[in-house]
Amino acid sequence: MPKIPNSAVNGVITGWGRALPEKVVTNADLAKTLDTSDEWIIERTGIERRHIGGSTASLSIESGRKAIEMSGVDPSTIDALILSTTTPDRTVPATSAAVQHGLGLRCGAFDVNAACSGFVYALVAGHGLLAIGLKRVLIIGTDTLSRITDWTDRNTAILFADGSGAAVLESVDGPGQLLGWDIDADGSLEDLLYAEIGGTLKMEGKEVFRRAVRIMVDSAEKSLAAAGLTSNDITLVAPHQANVRIIEAACKRLNIPMSKVSWVGNESGNTSSASIPLALFEAADTNRLKTGDNVLLVGFGAGMTAASAIIKWKQP
């Protein structure tokens, strides 16, 4: 991807929010109905429990409201809402319409579907809107994968879950946070992970795993090059929380120690569009980030999509 022109209006995240459904499902709960075990799931994925419930709109409204409150912006001044989701509540209209209404916003609203890479796609699109004149964009990544999971399939049921993360992005004069970015997709691989309309997720797990590592590394390297940085300059990685072994393999190739990774998948499983913001804002909320840190967001997903971004953290 091209370097960001110095003349481009950039942005910063000024508020964020997270939402997880109340209901917790442990590995032991799954093992009651599936031929699996707590030990196997932890060893092969790192996941210990996940949250299940709610709708994409309700979780988005919860995380979006927290982000707006934290930023202190007047909701009537938000210029656009981008909702990243691969599990919309309805086929028509976009779920962002219900979220916009629920949050009392009056602005352009649209959904982005790039599966688990979607939050980074939305972040990049949001910066694009700032570059052409908008001042404030609300970005939300939400998925309710439990609604399209086959709970009798141990290949997928152990992984997927529900959640949401949101950010208020505001334009700034002078240097902003986005240093480099990359978005990619290879539609020839769509059959590796898909759900028909009204159907459940089907996945070739091993093949997704193998390709995921490669495309996360490729995408991260492109963003690093665009930002003029090396992996040594990265302070924190907020990767897609699919499987801790995928993250370990990708970070090893990138030469980034796991101590720099925010891993929340043990608590929340694979929440697709929500997983990168959940990891990023968990790190922010637990004081793992300070102004000036270079943060790598990187994900992959059905499509197969990939996306990464490097942001220079600015503590609000």
Ligand code: UT7
């Ligand atoms: O957002 C993107 C979403 N998707 C992904 O990121 C998925 C990527 N793939 C994965 O995370 C992993 O491939 C899985 C977690 C799905 C599977 O882990 P794996 O280490 O690739 O296991 P495997 O398929 O190679 O299976 C190893 C063994 C097999 O038994 P045998 O043939 O060695 O006797 C499986 O039958 O483990 C068995 N197995 C299970 N055992 C207990 C497969 N799934 C399970 C299970 N519980 N849930």
